[in-house]
Amino acid sequence: MDSAVAREQALDAAERLFYGRGIQAVGMDDIRGASGVSLKRLYQLFPAKEQLVVAYLERRDIRWRQRLADHVDGHEGDPGNPARRILAVFDWLGLWFCEPDFRGCAWINSYGELGATSESVGTQVRAHKRAFKDYLAGLVSEAGLPADLAEQVYLLAEGAMVTAAVERSPEPAVRAGRAARTLVEACGGPSAID
The missing domain is CATH 1.10.357.10 (Tetracycline Repressor, domain 2)
Structure with a gap:
């Protein structure tokens, strides 16, 4: 998966989840599951x-x-x-x-x-x-x-x-x-x- 596409997918998922449930209630694994971006790629894009x-x-x-x-x-x-x-x-x-x-x-x-x-x-x-x-x-x-x-x-x-x-x-x-x-x-x- 292209890095730009993965970044947008991760941000789309983050926006839905962070805005809908709250930032502290959402973990990186939740973002992975909702975005389809692997956890490894997710941490490459956003180390924290x-x-x-x-x-x-x-x-x-x-x-x-x-x-x-x-x-x-x-x-x-x-x-x-x-x-x-x-x-x-x-x-x-x-x-x-x-x-x-x-x-x-x-x-x-x-x-x-x-x-x-x-x-x-x-x-x-x-x-x-x-x-x-x-x-x-x-x-x-x-x-x-x-x-x-x-x-x-x-x-x-x-x-x-x-x-x-x-x-x-x-x-x-x-x-x-x-x-x-x-x-x-x-x-x-x-x-x-x-």
Whole structure:
């Protein structure tokens, strides 16, 4: 088996298992069984489980942020009204929360399991959260709204992710979206969204 193919198969299995069951509940033998990659090859690709976890988070980060950006870009709506793009983030969160395999934020979950003991996992989690916050700051800037609004929108989105996982409901995206709309309107006036 080609190394690139084996790596992708191992990462596919790791993503399903780590996200679905938790990192500490899944051993390398579980990854081997789910991926079809031999244990020897698996350890050649990822000499330590921590390296597999970091690779899983890195790949998921790229995919997650791309899905979000694609959704927001598809909701351009009125080009003269870029504030709508901020609210599209919460629409996308609501769709994500409805997915049958939704188990909360993979980075928050990973940090909860390993953040205190794995600097590389903690670094990857912080990088993902920083990139998400930067993305939101870009949307706020495009809308011509005050820069500090980005932090507030970020906290609303993060809170919605945690709450949705606990409640097992998409409703937190709706509530956070309403709060974001109120903030956007307060910063840019009623015409910011209308």
